[in-house]
Each structure stands twice: as C-alpha cells, then as structure tokens.
Amino acid sequence: MVFLSLSCWIRSRGPDRYWKVQEVLKHARHFRGRRNRCYSLAVRAVRRAFVYATKSRRIKKRNMRTLWITRIAAASREHGMKYPALMHNLTKSSVQLNRHVISDLAITEPRTFLSLANLARARQQEGFRAALGDGKEPPGVFSRVVFLQ
Amino acid sequence: MRKPRKTENSRRRRTTTVLPVKMAATRGLWRTRSLLSPRTPLLFPAAAARPQSSVSGDPVPRTSLSRPPWPQQTSAVPAEEARRRHAAVVLAVNERIQQRDFGRLFAVVHFAGRQWKVTGEDLVLIESHVEAQCGERIRMEKVLLVGAQDFTLVGRPLLGRELVRVEATVLEKTESWPKVHMQFWKRHRFQRKKILVQPQTVLRINSIELAPALTS
DSSP states (O other): OOOOOOOSSSOOSSSSSSHHHHHHHGTTSSSSSGGTTTTTHHHHHHHHHHHHHHHHHHHHHHHHHHHHHHHHHHHHHHTTTHHHHHHHHHHHOOOOOHHHHHHHHHHHHHHHHHHHHHHHHHHHHHHHHHHHOOOOOTTSSOSSSSOOO | OOOOGGGOOEEEEOOOOOOSSOOHHHHHTOOOGGGOOOOOSSGGGGTTSSSOSSSOOOOOOOOSSSSOOOOOOOOOOOOHOOOOOOOOHHHHHHHHHHTOOOOEEEEEEEEETTEEEEEEEEEEEEHHHHOOOOOOHHHHOOOOEOOOSOEEOOOOSSSOOTTTTEEEEEEEEEEEOEEEEEEETTTTTTTEEEOOEEEEEEEEEEEEOOOOOOOO
C-alpha cells in the first residue's frame, strides 16, 4: 500500500531513550533491590554513588596516611621506639623518606627498618646529650638544671 | 630548596638481626643497645660530673618517685669507640660491594612527585605524562635509599649520582579508565558531572647498579 498523505500528528519523541536509560542502569547493575532495575530509583542511587566516589577519592589519601602511620608506629614499638620520636629524629637526620615507603620497608624489609630505627635512636641520644650538657656550667649562670627538692 | 647531600655524608648502616649474618668477624664490634650492661641510672647524667656545693651524694633524695619506674640506661659511647665502630662498618660494607657479594638490590626512588620502592624487573604505573617516547631508556637520579640483603645505604636526603644507577624503560603510554567527577547539592537543583581521563605511563625497571667503590 502506498500512503499518499502522511499523518501529521505522529512525531518521534526521541529515538534513543532505551540507550540513555541503559547508560544509567549499567552503573547500577550491582545494586541491591529495585534500584538495579527501575530507572527512577536507579538514577538517584547512581547519582549518590558517583558523589560518594568523588568525595572518597580525597578521603582515601587521608585514610592511607593514617594506615601508614599506624603501621610505622607498630613496627617502631617492636624496636623500642615510638612513632613521633622515630619520624622526628629521621627528619632531623635529613632522611626524607615518606610514610608510604617507611611502612613498606617495615613490612617487606625488616632489617632496613631496624637500621632506620637505630639511626633515629642514635640521633635521639645525641639530642639528649646536647640538651643535658657536658657537665660544665656556662659562665655567668648559676645552674642550668633545676634541682628538685 | 635544600641541596642534595653528596656521597661523603651518606650513612651506612649494617643491620643486625637474629638471623646468622655472614660477617662474623665484625659482629662482635657492633652491639645493639639492649646488650649494653645497665649502669647505675642517673637522673641527670651530667650531674655526676658537676661539683655539688651544698648537696652531697644524690642530687635528689631517693624516694619511690624520684626515679622513673623504667630502667634508665645512659649508654654514651665515647667518641673514639664510635669512630672505630663506624670505620669497621664502612670497611665491611665496602668489602661487600667490591666483591659484588650482594644479591638483589632494591632502591627507593623519588619520581613524578612520589616515592617508589623498586627492584629489578618491576612494573611501575605512573598517573601522569612522562617526557620520553615509548621504548626509551630512562635513568632515575633521585635515589633516597639502596638496600641489599645484608646492608643498606641511606641517603641524607639523596645518594650520590656516581654511587647508584637506576635504569628504566618506558613500556606504554595510555589513558586511565574514565573516572566520574560528580557534584550534587540536594534541594538546590545543582548537579554537575564530568568524566576525567588521566594519562598514564608504564615503566619497567631494568636494573639497579652500585658503584664498585664507596668513599667514606
């Protein structure tokens, strides 16, 4: 049959709704409940998921740093030192290893971590000796050390 | 910016563990702190040498709270002894390096704003663009630490260029998977969605080499 006059009231309201919907649903396929099937629920869930992912990328850096610090603290306590003492004395000895690498060394290279702990401890003892003085009072000062009575 | 320290200032530390170390000859010279015999604990170690004018004996009367409950060891090694130990350690490590007695080396390298702990045959994925073509060999110059089984060289903060050589090859340059950057404020009709694609580079670490002789 040949239609000689076209119908005027039929229009296409967008030929690709299916693909636009699938674009959103593909990110929701592993969700629980109707949010992985129904578009209206999936849109809201996917939006929240994307926003959480965006924010978490910044928080992940903070969490990783806390984890490294915890691991370094545990490893340094095995060697009789505390985390602030270790890091401060390593910085004073101009060793610029970051927490990521030091925690990796504590896990996979225990002997190297022991040598770093010894280095920090030696620097700490040096600092104590310098602070406590060499037994001679500087001229003009009665006493540098407070005697507890 | 702080100038990187040269080879003379690199501290060499030989680690001691409970595992048998091959260097039996020098083991006796290096004692860890726990093996030192505890001397009489002093509250102020310098006070013993200080002449007391009115108080004789202890600076503080000995009560239950005059001393901390943990054992106090003042292990001040005399300078001569410390220098001898240091020389022994340097000699031992030099000997090791000259005879190429170490096995696999690892290094901590500062590259692309991050520090990496690398060995030979490692693959490294860098989330940025590297100014080198695929297949080119690269030398990583900022080396912070080099270690082997029995010794570690710790740079303060960097090791010398003549001392270590870390070489890598650029394998591929790609883009990361499309990450979604989305912002949404509820009840404000505000949402923004952006697809981020970062350039990535994959490097293969070819080798880490130590110079045959160290300077003290």
